[in-house]
Amino acid sequence: MTDFKLISDTEWRQRLTPEEFHVLRQAGTEPPHVGEYTDTTTEGVYSCRACGAELFRSDEKFDARCGWPSFFSPLAGDRIIERRDISHGMVRVEVLCANCESHLGHVFEGEGYDTPTDLRYCINSISLTLEPQEK
Structure with a gap:
């Protein structure tokens, strides 16, 4: 089993597209209203794009009209890490994948x-x- 926390930036760059690397490994943010899951209502499980760890279920997704997918709860508390973020002149709480420590977004x-x-x-x-639920 891969210990994703030991993967170097060089290997992450090989595994991810430049856009994925920027967001997941450098704590970037994609522009609002452009992401493929912003308005998705498909039932299923959302996993970390970097390592595949299951993070959120569609039943916890809601339309916050903010431009990014929004969830009111993770699949389980141990699936994510919440860390204080004081970048960009704000105090926020960053959300990371607990399995690979990739940046996911923020919780408000x-x-x-x-x-x-x-x-x-x-x-x-x-x-x-997103892994759609089989019907």
């Missing part, structure tokens, strides 16, 4: 969405792959 609290939690996991589409 207290925005007033009608969801079971008071959280919005704002995740870059390019950080995810």
Whole structure:
């Protein structure tokens, strides 16, 4: 089994496209409203594009109208890492894949969405792959 935390930047560059590398490994952000999963309503499981770890389910996805896929909860708390982010003159909470430590997006609290939690996991589409649920 691969220990994704030991993979070098050189190997990540070989595994990922330049755009994926920028977001997943350099904590970049894709432009709003362009990601393939922003408006997707397909049922299934969203996994980390870098390592394949399952992260979110479509039942936790909601339309936040923010330009990126939004979820009110991860699949399980141990699937992600939440880390304080003080970049760009803001204080935010960065969300990373716990399996490979790739950047996924940020989580915000207290925005007033009608969801079971008071959280919005704002995740870059390019950080995810969707495995549709079989019907």
